[in-house]
Amino acid sequence: MDNTFPLCHQEQRPLDGFDMIKALGLIKEYNLHEIWRCYLKKGATKQRISMYVEAENYFLELHLQRMDRIILSEKFNANPFFMQQVVQRAIASHPHALILEKIRNQGIDTGDSPIALSCSMGDTIVDLLINKIEPGEKNRKKVYGATPVEREEQRALDIYDISSILYLCQQDLTESIFQRYGDAEQKRPALPRPTIELETVLGDYNINLSFQCISTKENRVIKPPGNVSTHALHQVVQRMNFRHPDVLIAKELKAIGLWVSIEQISSKFTLTRVMNNTCLRMEFEKSR
16 A cells, blocks of 8 residues: 555555546645645655556556746646546546547647646646556447437546536536536427436445526525535545545545534435535435
8 A cells, every 4th residue: 555645644545546636636726835745755855746546548647846946848738627637537447539639639749658748837847647558448338328428428427527517517617517418318408497417436336416507586405414515526526436435535524514424425425516506416325
C-alpha cells in the first residue's frame, strides 16, 4: 500500500485516481498550499509531487513541480480542468479513439501513446502522461444506450457522466444536461417540468440519479440530511468510485455540516441538491 503521501497515510488507503482528480482540482483553484499539505511527502526538500495510477486500459502519471521562477513554454498545451476531464475518461476506460478525438478537438497535438498534456499555473508546472496498456479495448463491445451521450460515444454511463452533470449543475447549464442526457428515444417532453432519470454503478454502489426543473413559487422542504453542494456530491461519488472506506464518505458530508450514519452509507441513503429552479436527487444503494 503506497500511503506515503500525507493524505493517503491519514486516510489509510493507497493512492488512486481520486487523488489525481483532487490534485488537478486544487491546481484549477490555484490552491497550491493545500496540494503540498496533502501530497508532499515528509522530508521532501523540493516542492515536487509524482503520482502513478494504473487503470484497466491505462497507466497514468501526474507530475507537479514548483520552479524558482515562472516558466513559459510551447509544451503547455492544456489547462487543469481539461486534464481533469481526460483523467476521468482514462480511468473510466473510455474508448481510446474517443479520448484522442476529444483532445484533438481542443486543438492539441498529442501522440497516440503516451498522451502528453502540460500546463503551468504561475511558477508550478503540471505534466500528465497517459500510457495505453495493450491490447486496450480491441474486444470491447459497443454499448448503445438511451441517451445521446451513450449513443454518440458508444459507451455506458459512468463516473465521468455523474461528474459532468454535477459540473453543469454548478454552472447552471440546465439545457446542456437535457441535451446530453435526455432520452434519445423520446422527443423532449412537452411538460413544464421535464425530468431525467439515470442509473449507473460506481464502485460498490448502484446509483439512481434524478434531475428535474421545479417551481420556484412553491415551498419545498428538503429531507435530512439537507441540501448538499455539488462539490460535496462530487467528492462523495469520486470516493465511491474508488471504493474508499465508508467512514471517508461520511467525513465528506460531516465537513459541510450534514450527518449521514455509517449504517446508512453501508446500505442505502439519498442526497439532494436544490438550486434556483432545479432539483438533483441521487439515491445510493450499496450492493455488497
